[in-house]
Amino acid sequence: MRSILQSGVLRKTAGAFATLGGVAVFVFFMLRAIPGDAISASLGTEAAGLTEAQRQALEQYYGLDQSLPEQFFSWLGNLFQGNLGFSVRAQQPVLDLTIAALPVTFQLAVFAIILALGVGVPIGMLAASRVGKGRDVFGQALSLLGLSVPAFLLATTLLTYLAVTFGFNPNGLGYKTFFEDPSVNLQQMLLPSIVLAFGISAPIIRTTRAAVLEIRGQDFIRTARAKGVSTRILQFKHILRNALIPIVTITGLQFGYLLGGAVVIEQIFSIPGVGRQVLLGIQQKEYALVQSTVLVIAASFVIINLLTDLLYRAIDPRVRAE
Amino acid sequence: MTQLKKWSARPAKAFALISVASLVLAGCAAAEEEEPTAAPTATQAEEPAAVGGNLVMGVTSDPDTIFPWKATQFQAFRMLENIYDTLTAFDADLNVVPALAESWEVSADGTSITFNLRDGVKFADGSDFDSADVKYSYEAIQDEANAGVARSTLGGVTSIEAPDADTVILNLATADVGLLANLTTTNLAIVSSDDTEESLSNATNGTGPFMLESRTAGQNVILARNPNYWGDPTPLDTLEFRVLPDEAAIAAAMSAGNVQLAVFGDPITARAIAGEVTVNTTPQLSYHALMMNPSKGTTSDQNVRLAIQCAIDRQVVLDTALLGEGQVTGPITSPAFRSDPSARPCPERDLAKAAEYLAASGNPDGLEIDVMVPQGLYAGELEIGQAVAAQLAEANITMNLEVEERGTYIDRWIAGDFVAAIAQNGGKPDPDGMYGRYFPSTGNLNQVAGYSSASMDQLFADGKVESDPVKRKAIYADVSAELESNAVWVWLFSGYSYTATSDTMTGFTPMTTGSWQYLRTTGLK
16 A cells, blocks of 8 residues: 555656656747847847847847757756746846745735635535526526636726725735735735636636536435435535535646736736746746746646645545545 | 837737726726927926925836846836936937036037036945046947947947046047937946946946835835935935836826826826826827838839828828827927928828829739738737728738737847838937938948938938038938938827826926936925
8 A cells, every 4th residue: 555655656756757847848948939039128129239249248148148958958957956047137046036926926826716715615506506596597607707707807997996986906005025014915915816716716616516416416415315414414514525526626726827827917916926927037038037937837736736636635535545 | 219118018908998997987087187298398397396205106117127238128228317327418308418527519520529527426335426437438338248239329439538537538430419419328327437237237326316225026126315416416215116017007006196106108098097196298209100121022112112101191090090199290200300291202191192103113903012010019009000001901002911929020120021010119309319320321220221322321421410400400301301202111100108197296307208317306295
């Protein structure tokens, strides 16, 4: 049993490293396939006026004077030494920038997931409790809205309406971490979390509804009901618990995506998370910044997936038995 | 072209903004608006500024560098002009006025300019400013290895002398009347001879009214009053450039009172701001054009270019693409040298004449033309392309829009790899600074312009040495006439910028150059 577990963990770990390796190669070459470089990104059309010697000086400044394999292996070698590179724009190590940005995105993702679960699971259960009736139609309509209303539209509308009508715009105060100012930080996270949760709650509602319906039709539920188990215990202990696997799966996936940075939301609400960091890096063609941040995001995604797998084992004894 | 970088087009968000703007305009009092003015006017200049206070200006991006010789990004350039000084400067009416140079004398033949430097000037670190700093700065910018972006401005400077601490002499290969105006750029900022690019990449040390207090990547830059500034101390204790990456977010922050000042490219967003805010509309020197490449493809035929010129109604394009927010223009947008927009073969749209030119080009049944259009560079780019295409279609000219992502567009623009391109180019107060790189055959952007001629070379050479303002204006009128009569490009219109100021602040003057130099006189009431 132990060796099986060990081999499973080893297999997953090896798979995770292979994934990260693939991401590293993919991002490195995709970035260079995008037209332009750090020089034209920085100078724009002014780059047309550069002499050859000026261009060479700038290529050296931005580290573009090396061949592609040299750039790749130099970056990879530095990664193994814990050096994620240096942002010329910010004049800071990428590691420092990522250490500052990652907790911001993590906090936003956690808040959004909590809100989405808090709304999505009860509504999904309610929808499943009366199929085809009012609460089901409401749940389905809400999830349809969540899927179809673009986040940027909801975000811009909320931001502008609340600022203009009520003068409420904590995100305009400049970002504050929780430790700098808990009250302002929580206010700044409120609207982006709501917008993100609105979109995420849609698949959670649908998944919950489908899972609950499936479990409710199973024999052990009928048996429990026949034995006189109360509706409340039946709903939460028997149905919900058994429906949790797909809900955890979808939540884990959504959480992973959120850690990748809700780029548009971070942009609109001026949240300095990893999404904005990657966006800025792409706009400025800061290769080291984008490559390393994407790799950190990919690693977070892989870790979340591993944690999700572990959560299955905690939730479902059948998984443990396997 | 730095102007290009201020604008950012987000078509999807534009839809959202229009929705929001409608909502806001329906229910709330919009910002007070002032009519566009030909000359910049001080915002609430009559109100004295109190000494002290912290002003927050909303910006969509933080500076990508704080080293002045390499700054081209709009935000970086505008921030740094409040930290560093140059020998000369522009006033609000675009006159060249003294800055670090208190006065200057030009030799009779124009090949030597002697600058008398201001006394008692110190850098922010307390060290003295003198002629050695000017010599050091200019020689370093001339050195190609330093990749200073304004190197070509000093291209005609053969030597720099510093005979004493208060005097600098620039010796020129030939007279250059526009040099005094061109020295105003922050890319020619004077830094201390004790500083290097490395030392000035993390900290600033200028002679300007502000100095860098802190910088948090992606969040804000805070400037503090420079106690060693030689001029009147700025009223503000600190000036924060707060990064709110979306213009709608800046507008929301102004409505909520979190931000006191912002400059917008999008009029809809600026006018949706609620509360006690005034929006000043300022004409800009930058201009929109249909750049044609007279050295390439279909547009190498002058008759084709003239047919295109005659087929376009610029006012209709302006009304359609930018809701009429701008002014139809000729090549030169600077007030002192402004081109007459109607002085060209087709002052108004003339489809009959367009047909004649097409027939003369051997294409009586029409033709197709590929036009490169940027995506993500500035507001209205695609709309301008579509409006021009619609007009040309009526003249049997089919315009194939090649919509290119920012990076591709810039790469192709730099290489002159286009038959025609929709573009927004930056303008400058001096016409030599504006077009001296494009149309003389030796200009470093001539491969982009695609056009040169012996007469054009002569006109620019004459313009450089002619010191009589009236004769100089006539020379650049001739430049304008040659460009228009050959339909080198089709100059469409120049746009506006929208400066939103909270009623709690005073003393800021928006400029047609887009400069924020009057932040030094800005204060809170």
